[in-house]
Amino acid sequence: MERILVAGANGTTGKQVVEILNNTEGYAPVAMVRKESQMEQFKSKNIDTVLGDLENDLSHAVQNIDKVIFAAGxxxxxxxAVDQEGAKNLIREAEKANVKKFVMLSSMGADAPEKAEKLQDYLKAKHNADEFLKxxxxxxxxxRPGTLNNESAKGTIKIGDSLEKKGEITRADVANTLVSSLxxxxxxxxxxxxxxxxxxxxEALKQI
Known part of the structure; x- marks a missing residue:
């Protein structure tokens, strides 16, 4: 049973990641949240939780963790502070703890933030975090998904090193892709x- 730390477990996508992991054989999710008040929703389902703030010490959060999914924002x-330095903080601790894989939820446009028409600061932060991880x-x-929407999961995606066009994808399918990428x-x-x-x-992930 692999223990998977989910950073950003209380977020819209993070919650779905935790749920998928909890229902997937071989995985035991560990939901990382910032506030004690956010823990009960997971504890009520017998899901392990850990308090962790990306802006502070995270050495305790990666103890006995096999892999990490970063879905925080x-x-x-x-x-x-969070999307860039917080991610780098967790990557450092994952490295020290010999974590076997770190799956980063990034964004289309993070490869060249200077070309973006909007959200340049966000995409630059994601770019810097991605490069640090590499x-x-x-x-x-x-x-790196396109624009996220809250429609039901389709179970199918388009994938590539660099897709030529912009577009959308459901959060559910992004969450499933993150888990499958483990x-x-x-x-x-x-x-x-x-x-x-x-x-x-x-099938798509086998072709990348």
Missing amino acids: SGGKKVV QSKVPYAIV RESTTTNKTYEILQGDLKID
Whole structure:
């Protein structure tokens, strides 16, 4: 049973990641949240939780953790402190703890934030966090979805190193892609963009 730390477990996408992990054989999610009041929703389902603030010491959060999914975000309020430096903080601790894989939820546009028409500060922060992860010693997968929506899961995506067009994808399918990226060896040390498409998620990840 692999213990998977989910950073940003209280977020809209993070909650779905925890739920998928909890219902997937071989995984035991550990929900990382910032406030004690956020813990009960997970504890009531017998899901392990840990208090962790990305802006503070996180050494305790990675103890006995096999892999990490980073689905945290500041919602545009603290892009440097959370989306960039907070991510780097967790990556450092994951490296020290010999975590076997770090799956980063990034964003389309993070490869070239200077070209973006909007959200440049956010995309720059994500870019810097992604680059820091690539240069670490932790095996990684960096997943860059298009615009997220809250529609029901389709179970199918389009994938590529760099997709030519913009588009949307459901949060549910992003969450499933993040979880599938934990297992697929083809995704290790790869960065890939995803949109809604026609390929089943597991099949798509085998092609990257």
